[in-house]
Amino acid sequence: MPKPADVEQREARILDAAATLFVHYGFDKTSVADIAREAGISKGAIYLHFESKEALFEALLLREMQSYAAEWLARVEADPAGGTLGGMYRNVLHALNASPLMAALFKQDRRLLGAYLRNPQAALRSRTHGSMRHELIDLLQQAGAVRQELDPVIVAHIMNMLAYGLVAMDEIMDPADIPPTEALIEGIADLMDRALTPPDGGDSAAGKAVLQQIYSQARQQLADAVQKGQNHD
Amino acid sequence: MPKPADVEQREARILDAAATLFVHYGFDKTSVADIAREAGISKGAIYLHFESKEALFEALLLREMQSYAAEWLARVEADPAGGTLGGMYRNVLHALNASPLMAALFKQDRRLLGAYLRNPQAALRSRTHGSMRHELIDLLQQAGAVRQELDPVIVAHIMNMLAYGLVAMDEIMDPADIPPTEALIEGIADLMDRALTPPDGGDSAAGKAVLQQIYSQARQQLADAVQKGQNHD
């Protein structure tokens, strides 16, 4: 049966509270009691909605993935050049940069993810979340949005390197020496377009179609995962 | 007075032994006694050549920087396209990839650098070693080896991001999923050339001249640093 609106609302409140605290203090240093307090309910109530602290965290991650993907697609749709490689990547990077949780997942942030990373059963611990897969580049290539002569595996990996650099570079250098994110993302997107887009400018419409396809696939998988995660009452 | 050849030779032996052990076990888990044994001399003899374990490590790092820089220049000289951005960067990446110590310094590897990193007085702890500086891009731009319309600060940073990705990506993903280094470096250099080199192909000779200039500057600074590090007997 579908979930009543007020329950949904309360779960959202809990997840909001959890998001704030987890991002700020990390998984280990955020207690369930803390989350309850932040959400303005009792500790017991949390367990009426989530099986465990870990399940709560995973529900949060799934929600974040959904909004990450949705945000990405929305940006791509709104951007005339959203179907070109540069346009697509610009929007991925913006979405990634705007989501501390996705960024943490992508860079396997030990501080934020804490014990969740150490748990071998953690479903979302896998290292591929938020990353560019070469199958996508392949499709974009077939759609004429990426130069034919390039190796999709290499291209995808380079894009992942840049995404990693965007979120992790502050670990090896003084943040004051890092250019403003906005300008950096523009620079990267510009680089991508110059180097990877076909000379004719690429077929942005076809590129968007591919992205939509990928998006609905991903959305389905996420929905299934959410469904599966809810078998507990 | 200049150092006798046999002393120089022995110091090289010590540094060789130290390099092997430090790279393998890291700074913390390599003892001075270990180094002495590996070098085939007594522990006391080490202290005839180096003030402390840390001074030894720094001497090793300086030697490595010198050979790193020399290797880089040699590669650039040998490469007809060595003066273009792509050519230059290809050779930097090869040099970086070939030197575990430089890579560790660049990525601030806590395992390898260990306590050396924690010491606030460590001269070479600074985060800029091995990295691309925007002044260099500036010069290359003036020499006509890089497109005029690009922002040197952004370009330099993107290059650093890619170098970081090259040496650090294995921390967030399964090494089996990382493309072969050789192919990856080629892909990156190719990307650089496509995106950053002027349409006319760039002035490789002028680029090389700039690199030589930078090299001799750096060499001088390193020599001074080595000199300064030797005021102890």
Place this chain on the structure above:
DNA sequence: TTATGACCAAAAATATATTTACGGTCATAT
């Protein structure tokens, strides 16, 4: 002179005991 390795103080690692904090439950209240 130059090199050695036993030696030392100090730090790091290990072991043990003790306290605190936390995830999760459930009798009770609303």
Place this chain on the structure above:
DNA sequence: ATATGACCGTAAATATATTTTTGGTCATAA
């Protein structure tokens, strides 16, 4: 039916004592 928070066992953090390792020295040997 839903929500609460006192409660419980355990795991993590802290404190303490004990052992081992290590960077560095120096009297002695070559």
